[in-house]
Amino acid sequence: MSHRALTGFVLLLLALLFWLGIVSPARAEVLQNNPGVATSEYVLGPGDIIRITVFQNPDLTTETRVAETGAITFPLIGTVTVGALSVPAAERAIASLLRDGGFVLHPQVSILPVQMRGNQISVIGLVGRPGRYPLETTNLRLSDMLAMAGGIAPNGADTVVLIGTRGGKAVREEIDIPSMFLKGGENDLPLAGGDILYVHRAPTFYIYGEVQRPGTFRLERNMSVMQGLATGGGVNQRGTTRGLQVHRRDAEGRPEIIEATLDHLLKPDDVIFVKESLF
Numbered sequence: 001m002s003h004r005a006l007t008g009f010v011l012l013l014l015a016l017l018f019w020l021g022i023v024s025p026a027r028a029e030v031l032q033n034n035p036g037v038a039t040s041e042y043v044l045g046p047g048d049i050i051r052i053t054v055f056q057n058p059d060l061t062t063e064t065r066v067a068e069t070g071a072i073t074f075p076l077i078g079t080v081t082v083g084a085l086s087v088p089a090a091e092r093a094i095a096s097l098l099r100d101g102g103f104v105l106h107p108q109v110s111i112l113p114v115q116m117r118g119n120q121i122s123v124i125g126l127v128g129r130p131g132r133y134p135l136e137t138t139n140l141r142l143s144d145m146l147a148m149a150g151g152i153a154p155n156g157a158d159t160v161v162l163i164g165t166r167g168g169k170a171v172r173e174e175i176d177i178p179s180m181f182l183k184g185g186e187n188d189l190p191l192a193g194g195d196i197l198y199v200h201r202a203p204t205f206y207i208y209g210e211v212q213r214p215g216t217f218r219l220e221r222n223m224s225v226m227q228g229l230a231t232g233g234g235v236n237q238r239g240t241t242r243g244l245q246v247h248r249r250d251a252e253g254r255p256e257i258i259e260a261t262l263d264h265l266l267k268p269d270d271v272i273f274v275k276e277s278l279f
Helices: 003-022 025-032 085-099 142-148 177-182 225-231
Strands: 049-054 061-066 071-074 079-082 109-113 120-123 133-134 158-168 169-176 194-201 206-207 215-218 243-247 255-259 269-276
Touching: 049 120, 061 071, 085 109, 109 269, 120 142, 142 177, 142 194, 169 177, 169 206, 206 225, 225 269
Parallel strands: 120 194, 206 269
Antiparallel strands: 049 061, 049 109, 071 079, 120 133, 158 169, 158 194, 206 215, 243 255, 243 269
């Protein structure tokens, strides 16, 4: 279906919904002019700036900020608490007050979030620009927020930890970023206000002994001892690959020494020790 045909279909659908009374004219206008705004899912919070319109009552059009108490001031009805309400619930609350007060006989209220400042996402850890970011769109996803925060730093891990609340329950997710993109973004989760994204440092390993460049290096996935040695420039003229040792700590934190082969897989914080050749 072409873009023009799709647009015509959307307009026809909105007209039908309006005629059936499912969508108010004000709501239809908002959806027509802002097709990417899924306002029905958004919960209003302190700091949000919203535009309120009442069909056939242009003098009641108001743009206001939700106070820290969650309240706004609206013409004729005064203070209304909309904080913690979804957009449709806030629309119904205002419409009910207008109708019960006898100000508008059949009020059709529409609310459009102009700036969503009440809900923020915290991005911490090893990213380009850690900080708090406003949830300015209702369909913001993990990849969008990482881009806003400058991406993962060079020494950051490939996994992002998401901590938040869904349906009143605390959730914690670990998202593998490379796999997310290689699999078509299936784990590119939508974000919600109050979410925390944390990027830990990338796992590392160490090389010391008779190598070209001893030091600390990033541990890539499924990296073998041979690949680790190559990262360090390989064994120098005095070294040997015979008798390689990998020093690591077990699950209880006790140190252990492993007589490793070149195919041995490394783990985070492993230390490769290259001995000096006797010949």
